[in-house]
Amino acid sequence: MIKQTVLAIGLLQAFSISAETALPKVTTSIKPVSMVVKAVAGEYADIQQVVGNNASPHDFALRPSDIRKINQADAVVWVGESLESFLEKSLENAGKLDNAIEWLALDGVTLASYSEHDHDKHDDHKGHDHHDEHDHHNEHDEHKGHDHHDEHDHHYKHDERKGHDHHGHNHGEFDPHVWLSPDNAIVLAKAVAHRLSELAPSHHQHYQANLANFIDAVEKQEQASKNALKALADVKYIVFHDAYHYFEEHNGIYHAAEVAINPERKPGAKKVAQLRHLIEDDGVSCIYAEPQFSDAIIHSLTEDLSVKIAMLDPLGSDITLSETAYVDFLEALTQQFLACKS
Numbered sequence: 370m371i372k373q374t375v376l377a378i379g380l381l382q383a384f385s386i387s388a389e390t391a392l393p394k395v396t397t398s399i400k401p402v403s404m405v406v407k408a409v410a411g412e413y414a415d416i417q418q419v420v421g422n423n424a425s426p427h428d429f430a431l432r433p434s435d436i437r438k439i440n441q442a443d444a445v446v447w448v449g450e451s452l453e454s455f456l457e458k459s460l461e462n463a464g465k466l467d468n469a470i471e472w473l474a475l476d477g478v479t480l481a482s483y484s485e486h487d488h489d490k491h492d493d494h495k496g497h498d499h500h501d502e503h504d505h506h507n508e509h510d511e512h513k514g515h516d517h518h519d520e521h522d523h524h525y526k527h528d529e530r531k532g533h534d535h536h537g538h539n540h541g542e543f544d545p546h547v548w549l550s551p552d553n554a555i556v557l558a559k560a561v562a563h564r565l566s567e568l569a570p571s572h573h574q575h576y577q578a579n580l581a582n583f584i585d586a587v588e589k590q591e592q593a594s595k596n597a598l599k600a601l602a603d604v605k606y607i608v609f610h611d612a613y614h615y616f617e618e619h620n621g622i623y624h625a626a627e628v629a630i631n632p633e634r635k636p637g638a639k640k641v642a643q644l645r646h647l648i649e650d651d652g653v654s655c656i657y658a659e660p661q662f663s664d665a666i667i668h669s670l671t672e673d674l675s676v677k678i679a680m681l682d683p684l685g686s687d688i689t690l691s692e693t694a695y696v697d698f699l700e701a702l703t704q705q706f707l708a709c710k711s
Contacts, residue, residue: 393410393414393415393443393565393568394444395410395417395446395565398448399419399420399447399453400418400685402418404690405548405557406561407690408583409579410576414565419431419435420453423661426455429455436459440463443568444469445465445468447471449473472553477556478547480547481614481618482543483543483544546614546615550619551699559580562576562580582692586696590696590699591699594699601706605654606624606655606656606709607644608657609657609662610630610631611629625653628656628670632659636666641669644670655676657679658678658679677708679709681706682702
């Protein structure tokens, strides 16, 4: 009996130690979210990503294995419904919707409003005409263009609906590509550090130290990117889809046009004609494709035209997931933009 009691106590102690030191299971939606979580967690979390590195959240469909990742997670971190609508129902079914960290809904996140972009002001600054190129916006009233003189002026709207009801929210009027803002990445990192510390208090100091290192590294890279991208201040370029406002605003650059506002929809004949006109007559230096989507439309659009084709990867698909991944991503994106100049 004594041996059985001692054995039972030993097993109970082992279980308690195991439970206390178990790593939190964190399910993330896309690669940029994983980058920020990894920066804070280091080796003290088990990170499972839903959307593959080479896939796009714009047209993703969940598989049974993805649903298991959600069901088994101690914490879920996602961008939000307006980018990842495929996640909302599964989060609700798993009872994790209200407790998930939704990047778009965090206090302190700065959201760019599609409805308040003002291309007329941008036209004055850049010295070229966008009227023809943006005729398609009559079909997309949510996107008007914007002025990038001040990254914190009126067209950036702080979302007053933090803590809103997930069933009734609507972030559709805001640009959901929030990871392209270093400031927004820091906001998420702080939220992740807080949640991880709740889940694994014994690793609190580790999370806080990593958070401090992350903020310092992001701020240094932020300044380096701004300095480097001054070279593109007067360069005209076309992006594949309308995803880069945060990064461009932060660095004082702006695209002349986009091939598509929604990458799931091919541009019509009128839009293609407008883009070819821009390239031929308005001094566009290059056009950027994206690795998540076919570049067939880019090559068709630029056929017989003298324009450079370069690549922008807004998801950092080739970046190794490490504690420095997000900073490496900012640096890589900076160099990808600069390819237009070389």
